[in-house]
Amino acid sequence: MRKLFSRYETFVFIAIVMLGAIITSVNPNFLTLENFLDLFKSYSFVGILAIGVLFVLVSGGIDISFTATATVAMYVMAVIVNRYGGNMFTAFLIASVVGIILGMFNAIIIHYFKIHSIITTIATLNIYYGLLIVFSGGKWIYCLPTWFREFAQVRVFTLTNSMGGEYGLSIITVIWLALLALAWVILRYTVIGRGVYALGGNPVSAQRVGFNILRLQLFVYGFMGWLAGVAGVVLTLLVQSVAPNSIVGKELDVLAAVVLGGASLLGGVGTLWGTLLGVILVATMNNGMTLMRIPAFWYDVVIGLIIVISVSASAYQHKKKKNKMIDIEVD
């Protein structure tokens, strides 16, 4: 029990419950299955990206370029399936291949030239995005194949609300949950997953115990790229169009969600459970502001405050713990 309360994730969970209680007291519509299923559908895009960001943060790096990767992947996917046809599988496959290539390109630069990951990915963000706009002319794609449009409506189960409208568990949410499960297995039960933690904890030790650093980095950034590609398709399913300029610039929002979930920028620390809670916290807050009719322009103030307070609190605790440890050593 004490261990449970000393965990950072517990605090995030309590924060979500408290926030939920406040929102429900103002607007009971919050606490409905329909609202939850809706939220889980619309936040699957952020949720999928957050998994990838977690992997990169745990490995001790940072990736800013994933929004550009997702944009490129969904654009290439949309152009190809529009021209040559295909099915849902090929759509995901194309986006995945594009995402993995762009992600691994980051890894190669970071590894071979020892360039800090934040500088590398700031640079590649601009390269990917700039070139995409040049080649696409910045045009939106509204026209998508019928099978693609219909896939977005698929539900695992369907319920009817009191007004007669239908809702249910969307296939898009299932994709997110499946990826969460996959990532959980990788991080927990595979050598490469433990290697990611080792690399983030201490790269030199990781190398000494026999991890291939290049392979780990290719995996981490490739995995991030793959998820960015999948997230790109998911976003296209959600909004039913491809807009080259819709998500670039939102990368720090995803990063913020992951950090709220307890991942450390220093590497080696972070759990999927925490990341999921971080995404849910951001989603709840956003949804709550809408349900409580708070004007949209307060959104940045609230999320900014929450980030400042939470990172300060966890840094302060870390500092106190560190001071204590030094005391013991001196005694």
Add this chain to the structure above:
Amino acid sequence: MNRKFSDNLILLLALVGIILLMGGLNGAQFFQARNIQTMAFQLPELGILSLAMMVTMLTAGINLSIIASANLTSIIIALILSRVMGSDMSEGGSVGIVVLAIGAGLLVSVIIGLFNGFLVASLDVSPILATLGTMILLKGVSIVLTKGYVISGFPPLIRFIGNGSVLGIPMPMIIFIISAAVMALVLTRTSLGVNIYMLGSNATACHFSGIENRKVLLKTYLISGVYAGIAAIIMMSRFNSAKADYGESYLLMTVLAAVLGGTSAAGGFGKVSGLVIALVILQVVSNGLNLMRVNNFLTIAIWGIILILVMVANYLSKKYQQKRWTA
């Protein structure tokens, strides 16, 4: 030869090469007095923001909030002016009111700088996270204050700061030269400057040499905040308006300029002179591409490519030097 000097020499050679390249591609148009003056008006706002970024990078930190901080500063100044002078503030306006408004704006940037410094220095929050949080928070405050609208039309005195000239030298350029000189003096001639470099190369060693890291960091982010405030005044004057999300693309450019100028993201290395040369290189490239009517987004991609190439060149030259040492 002094190694630091040779670093700047490479940059200077690159600058000469790029000027020749852009001059060759654009012909006489490039060397016209008007074009050179255009560049002299454009460089300072990015230049001062880059100084604000660079000083934090020297301590192995980063300040993501400079643009948001600059926008909030100019919005505060604009709001004070419009409150005092009424809706039509583009005419008249006494020196006193303008000075007062600018003073209040700079006070805001001082507070922002101290707040960032407090988070990083006293609470040990990692600079990326602390300034990411303040960036979003400040932008939020700006949006709330303006409800997302633009505030435009400023008194002549404000417009003069960004668009006027003294003896043919653009006002923004004069402000930039003074700012850069002050930064160079602080970094090279004061104990604070020495401490900033020490802290950046090795925080633990710095601590054990009896330096109060906390105070040095606090002052670093304070300086960064003030420089963002100075940039804010030039920006609002040049745009003749203030808005919550102006100049967001500058954030990458400031990192690019600092890194290109030899500032290490890991801290401890970097000089104002290198940064200034890098800024001129960036300005010449952007101006040259603009004259050639190259797509803006291609320019953005080219920045990214330049950033990676410079880092690769730095890495290779360091490796080469190390090999020579061991040989």
